[in-house]
Every structure is written in C-alpha cells, then in structure tokens.
Amino acid sequence: MLRLNGVGRRFPNNVIALDNITTRIEPGAFIALLGPSGCGKSTLLRILAGLDTPDTGSLTWDDNTPPGPGDIGFVFQDATLLPWANAEANVFLPLRLAGKSLETARPIVRDTLAQLGLAGFEHAKPTELSGGMRMRVSIARALVSRPKLLLMDEPFAALDEFTRHRLQDDLFALWREARTTIVFVTHSIYEAAYLASRIIVMSPRPGRIAAELTCTLPDTNTRRTDPAYAALTTQVTETLRAVMPA
Amino acid sequence: MTSLERTAPIAFGLLGLILWQTAVSLLQVPVYVLPGPIAIITAFWSDHASLLLSLLSTLAVTAAALIAAASLGMILALAMAASRLARAAIQPWAVVLQVTPVVAIAPLIIIWVNQQFAALVVCATIVAFFPVLSNTAAGLAATPPELADLFRLNGATRRQTLFLLRLPAALPYFLAGLRIAGTLALVGAVVAEFVASSGGFASGLAGRILESGYRLEIARMFAALTLLAITGILIYAALGAFERMILRRFGAGPSGEVK
Ligand SMILES: Nc1ncnc2c1ncn2[C@@H]1O[C@H](COP(=O)(O)OP(=O)(O)OP(=O)(O)O)[C@@H](O)[C@H]1O
Ligand SMILES: [Mg+2]
Numbered sequence: 083m084l085r086l087n088g089v090g091r092r093f094p095n096n097v098i099a100l101d102n103i104t105t106r107i108e109p110g111a112f113i114a115l116l117g118p119s120g121c122g123k124s125t126l127l128r129i130l131a132g133l134d135t136p137d138t139g140s141l142t143w144d145d146n147t148p149p150g151p152g153d154i155g156f157v158f159q160d161a162t163l164l165p166w167a168n169a170e171a172n173v174f175l176p177l178r179l180a181g182k183s184l185e186t187a188r189p190i191v192r193d194t195l196a197q198l199g200l201a202g203f204e205h206a207k208p209t210e211l212s213g214g215m216r217m218r219v220s221i222a223r224a225l226v227s228r229p230k231l232l233l234m235d236e237p238f239a240a241l242d243e244f245t246r247h248r249l250q251d252d253l254f255a256l257w258r259e260a261r262t263t264i265v266f267v268t269h270s271i272y273e274a275a276y277l278a279s280r281i282i283v284m285s286p287r288p289g290r291i292a293a294e295l296t297c298t299l300p301d302t303n304t305r306r307t308d309p310a311y312a313a314l315t316t317q318v319t320e321t322l323r324a325v326m327p328a
Numbered sequence: 329m330t331s332l333e334r335t336a337p338i339a340f341g342l343l344g345l346i347l348w349q350t351a352v353s354l355l356q357v358p359v360y361v362l363p364g365p366i367a368i369i370t371a372f373w374s375d376h377a378s379l380l381l382s383l384l385s386t387l388a389v390t391a392a393a394l395i396a397a398a399s400l401g402m403i404l405a406l407a408m409a410a411s412r413l414a415r416a417a418i419q420p421w422a423v424v425l426q427v428t429p430v431v432a433i434a435p436l437i438i439i440w441v442n443q444q445f446a447a448l449v450v451c452a453t454i455v456a457f458f459p460v461l462s463n464t465a466a467g468l469a470a471t472p473p474e475l476a477d478l479f480r481l482n483g484a485t486r487r488q489t490l491f492l493l494r495l496p497a498a499l500p501y502f503l504a505g506l507r508i509a510g511t512l513a514l515v516g517a518v519v520a521e522f523v524a525s526s527g528g529f530a531s532g533l534a535g536r537i538l539e540s541g542y543r544l545e546i547a548r549m550f551a552a553l554t555l556l557a558i559t560g561i562l563i564y565a566a567l568g569a570f571e572r573m574i575l576r577r578f579g580a581g582p583s584g585e586v587k
Contacts, residue, residue, distance in 0.1 A: 131477075132481075133477050133480065133481070151481070151482050151483025156477065156478060158474045162472060162474040162475055162478070164475070164493070175478075175482070179479065179482040179483060227482070
C-alpha cells in the first residue's frame with residue numbers, strides 16, 4: 083500500500099512528535115500502532131491521511147498513486163457525527179460530498195449500515211443512539227466510500243468493556259471479509275494482540291518505532307480464547323517493558 | 329424546576345404588589361409622587377387605546393431592527409469567517425459601534441436619515457446587531473476540528489463545508505445571539521424614540537412616557553413603563569421558545585455542542 087521513509091515531524095513548539103519513522107504498510111494488513119500517550123500515534127495517522135505533512139522524509143504510495151477523496155476512511159476517538167443529521171444522512175455524508183444523490187447512494191448507505199448491525203436505525207439521530215451505536219455509525223461513515231485505507235484513532239477507548247468487545251469482534255469480522263488495509267491506534271495491549279496482523283510499538287519523546295511484531299494468530303473468530311493469544315499478549319508486554327524508557 | 333419554583337416568582341411579585349398598594353394607601357402617598365398598582369391599572373384602562381397604539385409603533389421599530397440586526401450580524405459574521413482580511417477590517421468597527429452609547433449618536437442619525445421610522449430602526453439595529461455578530465462568529469469559528477478534517481478528507485468544497493457543516497454548527501450560537509438581540513432592539517428603539525421625541529416625533533411609547541412626565545400624569549407614566557417591561561419579557565420568552573423549537577427540530581444540544 084505505502085512505504086514511510088524516515089518520516090519526521092517537529093511542531094513549532096519544538097516537540098519532536100515523530101522521528102525517523104520507516105516502515106511499510108502492506109495491502110490487506112491490520113496494523114496496530116501501540117504506544118503510551120504522546121508518542122506521536124495521532125500525528126502519524128494524520129500524516130498517513132494527508133491531514134498533516136512530514137517535515138523530513140516522505141510517503142511513497144504503491145504505483146505512485148496517492149489517495150484521492152474517499153480513498154481514506156478516518157474514525158476518531160469520539161464518533162463526531164453531525165448532531166442534526168440521522169444515521170443514514172451521517173453515513174451518506176462522504177458520498178454526498180463526492181456529489182452523489184441520496185437516491186443513487188441509498189442502497190450502499192443502507193448496506194453499510196446493515197453491515198454494522200444498524201439496520202432499522204436509519205432515521206435515528208445521534209442523541210437517540212448509545213455510545214456503541216454512534217461509533218458503529220462513525221465506522222459505517224468511514225467505510226461507505228469503500229476506502230483503500232482505513233485509519234482509526236483509539237476508536238473504542240471511550241466505550242465500556244462489553245461494547246468494546248462486541249465492536250472489536252465485528253471490526254475483526256469485517257476485516258476478515260473485506261481485507262481493507264487498516265491502521266489502528268490503541269493504548270491497549272489486548273486490543274492490539276487480538277486484532278492486528280502486525281503491531282508497531284512506539285516510544286515517546288521523540289516518537290520512534292521501538293519494535294515491530296508480526297502476529298500469527300489463527301485467522302478465526304475464536305482468537306480471544308486461543309492459547310496463542312495469551313502467549314502473544316505476554317510477548318507484547320515483555321517487548322513494551324524492554325523498549326520503554328523507565 | 330419544580331412547580332413550586334415555577335410559581336415562586338409570580339407569588340413574590342404579587343406579594344410585592346400587595347405591599348406596595350398597602351403602603352401607598354396607608355401612608356397616603358400623593359399619586360403624582362408614587363401611584364399604587366390600582367391607580368396604574370386605572371390609568372392604563374382609561375387611556376389604553378393611545379398606549380397600545382404607541383406600543384404598536386415601538387414594536388414595529390423593534391421588529392424591523394431585529395430583522396435588520398439578524399441579517400447584518402449574520403452577513404458580517406460570514407464575511408469575517410470567510411476571510412481574515414475581512415475579520416481584521418470589520419472587528420474593530422463592530423466594537424466601536426458597540427461601545428458608543430446610542431443616545432450619543434442617535435441625534436446625528438436622526439438628522440442624517442430624514443425618514444423618522446428608518447432613523448429609529450437604524451439606531452435600534454446598531455444596539456442590537458452586536459450579539460448576533462459576535463455569537464455567530466464564535467459559532468462559525470467553533471466547528472469541531474475532527475469534522476472539518478473529515479470534510480477535507482472527502483474533498484469537500486468550501487461551499488459544502490459552509491452549508492453542510494459550519495452554518496448548521498453555528499445555528500445554536502446564532503439563535504442565542506438573536507434572543508439577546510430581541511430585548512436590545514426594544515431598548516434601542518425606546519432610546520431612539522426618546523431622542524426623536526425631543527424633536528417632535530412622538531408616536532412610540534417613549535413619547536407617551538415623556539408626555540406623561542410633562543403633564544405630571546405619573547400613573548400613566550407607570551402604565552407605559554409596565555407595558556414596556558412586559559413587552560421586553562414577552563420578546564425574550566418568545567425568542568427563547570423559538571430557539572428551543574428550532575433546536576429540537578434540528579436535533580442539536582442547546583449549547584450548540586456537536587458530538
Ligand atoms: N498541533 C500540535 N502542536 C504542537 N504540539 C503538538 C501538536 N499536536 C501534537 N503535539 C505534540 O506532539 C506529541 C505527539 O502527539 P500525538 O497527539 O501524536 O500523541 P499520541 O500518541 O496520539 O497521544 P495520545 O495517546 O494521548 O493520543 C505530543 O507531545 C503533543 O503534545
Ligand atoms: Mg492520539
């Protein structure tokens with residue numbers, strides 16, 4: 083999908099948010115960016131999205147085709163829906179911005195809502211939905227334009243444990259079906275180990291890649307109870323202990 | 329709010345009125361110094377046609393000024409949001425107009441705009457437009473950055489961002505500004521009428537108040553004042569109800585929170 087070549091970002095206040103990030107994001111990968119607060123995960127995600135530009139280094143997209151409008155889906159920590167629009171209108175938004183009419187887009191919008199378990203909630207306003215359902219609408223909105231790359235910035239951090247597990251399961255199922263390339267920022271070792279095909283561990287000040295782990299859990303929905311999952315979380319924990327400054 | 333809390337201000341007001349009437353009657357305060365509530369109601373009743381007609385005239389100025397203030401505030405806020413140059417150019421002048429007492433500039437305006445109604449509307453608009461402008465400008469500037477990013481990612485044009493995101497997100501702020509502007513428009517209209525009355529134009533309530541003062545009809549003066557106070561409260565309440573109705577239909581929180 084793309085390659086990062088020595089990407090660095092220094093903010094005007096002289097904070098070095100990212101320093102010499104070099105890695106590759108292979109098509110179809112589910113990459114978890116794991117690291118403590120302030121290590122530049124959000125900054126890296128914004129650079130991938132083209133919302134921020136690196137001061138040093140560069141991004142090289144496969145076939146030299148940088149993404150256009152709708153090629154990148156972005157999910158924030160909060161659902162950030164338009165409060166005045168219902169679920170359908172919120173999910174329709176990216177297509178609307180691309181100049182589509184609701185009539186032509188409605189089947190795709192409804193399909194995407196249904197994929198996220200929201201069939202029947204098309205006309206619900208954000209205030210009428212639970213936090214988990216709002217996040218589902220937000221994910222549907224990111225997926226409706228069929229993006230090549232899905233970027234998620236701690237999307238489940240604000241949810242309760244039960245809702246978080248359900249959403250992790252559903253996201254994993256969606257990814258197994260569509261194999262959309264995903265870069266997923268998280269603070270949670272367990273979330274990273276459960277979802278990712280590769281974990282990039284970052285360390286702070288300056289934000290650097292401290293370690294990379296390729297995960298080889300079975301590609302099934304029973305991962306969470308697999309002994310290999312427990313072994314992987316232990317491995318990630320040990321890696322974190324080894325690379326984090328005391 | 330409990331129903332007791334809701335009725336408390338009315339009960340308190342009634343108690344005040346009763347005390348007032350009793351004090352005035354017992355101490356035999358002359359009616360040209362301080363009339364009691366009964367004298368005021370009587371004065372209103374005996375002259376209600378003229379008072380209500382004057383109120384209508386004041387209300388016409390207020391309504392026209394409110395519409396003008398809403399449009400002017402909105403247009404200026406949009407200009408300020410669209411360009412930093414426009415913001416830099418407009419902001420200090422808006423503040424200058426806001427801090428200059430309208431009583432001081434009203435005589436000038438009444439000389440320059442030689443149509444009386446228009447002159448009063450201009451004065452009241454100057455008083456009323458600032459909260460609309462500053463609230464709408466704040467609302468347009470408070471677009472949630474994540475949503476702005478989302479629009480950018482999807483290649484939104486400036487027009488789309490304005491109409492689909494920034495304006496709707498600013499609506500609650502605009503409505504809050506409008507509610508304040510409503511009472512200010514009434515204040516501005518009456519102040520301008522006072523200035524105009526000294527030049528012989530006296531169709532508004534300010535005219536009735538001055539006239540009652542000259543004739544020492546203090547009860548009638550109080551009746552006009554009371555009418556003005558009630559009108560102010562009703563304007564505020566009506567605009568508040570309008571605001572809640574729009575926001576309920578619109579589905580946004582009353583604070584303009586976009587979540
Ligand atoms: N616009 C900015 N201007 C100045 N400094 C910034 C800016 N954005 C981020 N930073 C700084 O850069 C560093 C990395 O920030 P970033 O938000 O990428 O961290 P993060 O890993 O996402 O943290 P968290 O887990 O808390 O979300 C932090 O020290 C932050 O204070
Ligand atoms: Mg972050």
